[in-house]
Amino acid sequence: MINSCESSWESLHKYGFYTGYFRGYSFTGSEGTWKELDDTGTDGVIAVDCFEDIQDEKWANAGG
Structure with a gap:
């Protein structure tokens, strides 16, 4: 996992x-x-990230 x-x-x-x-x-x-x-699980979740990255708009740090 990345x-x-x-x-x-x-x-x-x-x-x-x-x-x-x-x-x-x-x-x-x-x-x-x-x-x-x-x-309750992650059904329907297409992406996971930490709140700080979402808030600071750090979108390009995932490999692949």
Whole structure:
């Protein structure tokens, strides 16, 4: 699995963990939105990223 959460890289390298929040991108009808991931699974989620990258518009950090 590729970690495309650029905001986590320094913390993971320095401390070995990251305490930020992850979001999943999914569609309801024709509307796409980022939502919190929960315990119900990731059905319909087409992308996962950390909130900090979404907020700071760091879109190009995922490989592939």
